[in-house]
Amino acid sequence: MNRFSLNQATTKYWPIPELVAGCVDAGVTQVGLWREETRDYGVEKTAALVREAGLAVTSLCRGGFFHTPDWYDENRRAIDEAATLGAPVLVLVSGGLPPGSRDLDAARARVTESIGALVPYALAAGVRLAIEPLHPMFCSDRCVVASLGQALDLAAPHPVEAVGVVVDTYHVWWDDQVWAQIERAGRERRIACFQVADWVTPLPEGVLLGRGLPGEGCVELRRFREAVDATGFTGPIEVEVFHADVWARPGREVLDATLAGYRTHVL
Known part of the structure; x- marks a missing residue:
């Protein structure tokens, strides 16, 4: 359980002070944070709150979206926010095709070029950029990186x-x-x-919100954990769920259900 991290997305509408207090009360020592919520509450204020509570921040979501005009400045801000929060990792969602484009190869090339432009800044800040592949159904508008192999190929030119x-x-x-x-x-x-x-199936309207808590769907979660463990990775295991029904429940109830599913289906 010392590797468990509650990603803030799972309890999206739980106010940050309540999330922090709930984690401490439940014995959870790690959280993954999101930029929108931390900026609304105040990045430095959030950093102080989690630090005083003894929580470690495992990641910040998200940077990327390299097809947008202001991607460079926005990602530098995201790196700064991750450093302030003490997040060692900034998750990158690459973005989709530029408006009017059908050139998927060019869009993927732009991702690695853009990441390369950010590497010196990330290194100086002590923040690691993490390329996240998304399911292929998000390829056109959200993420042109659609498999783990593609993500690794895009990461390969850059320092580990x-x-x-x-x-x-x-x-x-x-x-x-x-x-x-x-x-x-x-x-x-x-x-x-x-x-x-x-x-989970059937997917709800708006497939982005089709994630379930551990054990509610069809994924071999323990097999993934064992495969990742076999590589020597000993870092945090974040539970990150997007689903309107989950978000509608009280935050502490969701945290308890998440912990139960994690113990039964991930460990």
Whole structure:
């Protein structure tokens, strides 16, 4: 349980002070944070609150979206925020195709070029950039990186200490190459963040919100944890769930259910 981290997205509407107090009360020592919520509350104020509570921040979501005009300045701000919060990892969602474009190869090339432009700044800040592949259904508008293998290829030109990848079960569980790619990620020392969520069907309207708590869907979560462990990765295991029904429940109730599912289906 000392590796468990509650990603803030799982309890999206739980105010930050209540989230921090709830984690402390439940014996949870780690949290993954999101930029929107921490900026609304105040980045420095959030940093002080989690630090005083003895919580470690495992990641900050998110940077990326390299197809937008202000991507460079926005990602530098995200790196600064991660450093302020004490987050060692900034998760990057690459963004989709530029408006009017159908050139997927060019969009992916832009991702690695953009990351390369950010590497010196990230290194100076002590923040590791983590490329997250998303399920292919998000390729056009949200993330042109659609598999763990693609993420590793994009990370390869950059220093290991500066750029890694995210293994998120929700997005990669379908891939018949994922086990070999997890082994490769470990061999290349690229695993920067490990996130778990289940895949529930039927998907709700708006497939982005189709994640379930551990044990509610069809993903072999323990097999993923064992595969990631086998690479030598000993870092945090974040539970990150997007679902309107989950968000509608009280935060502490969701945290308790998350912990129960984690113990039963991930450990």
